[in-house]
Structure formats: C-alpha cells, structure tokens
Amino acid sequence: MPFFILDVMKRHYNITVKGKVQGVFYRASTKQKADELGIAGFVRNETNSDVYIEAEAEEALLLKFVDWCNKGPENAAVEIVLVSEGTLNSFNQFEVRRD
DSSP states (O other), X not given: OOOOOOOOXXXXXXXXXXXXXXXXXXXXXXXXXXXXXXXXXXXXXXXTSOEEEEEEXXXXXXXXXXXXXXXXXXXXXXEEEEEEEEOOOOOSSEEEXXX
16 A cells, blocks of 8 residues: 655744735734744845745745735735745744734
C-alpha cells in the first residue's frame, strides 16, 4: 500500500505589503486572519507606508495567508506583496506591533 509523506514542517515567511495598506485596518485584519489560520508571528507598520509581517506555520497555511495579504481588508489597495523565507523564531502567537 503506497503512503505519502506530507510536508508539515513549519516555515517562516518575511512578507512586505506595499500600496494603500496603512490607515485601513490592515494590521488588525491581518491578526484576525492569522488567528483564524493558526499562524504565529507579528505585523507592523513601516515608516515608508509599507506593512511588514513575519509569519510561521505549515507552508499550506502560509500560502493561504499570503493569498489573503494580496487582497487585505476592504479599504486596502494592495499593489505588491514581497515574500521571502526566513529562519524560524518559534513565535507562540500572532501580535500587532507598534514599534
């Protein structure tokens, strides 16, 4: 009987979202979506008007999350989402940072 090995290893994504993404509840909506998907990490505003996210979960969940990041909340106008893989930090939860 054949068997399949599923890739359930956690991954770490560094995500930068560009466009009209500040002042439209992007961070709060990101936390809500991350909590819904079981993703750990953080989101924060950058001084250049981007939103920066670090997210950790199984890759399938991260791909769903990145798909959502390309849309964002209702009043956002996402222009581009840049994603790179990073080193796991073993985050326990997802938080909105204001640093």
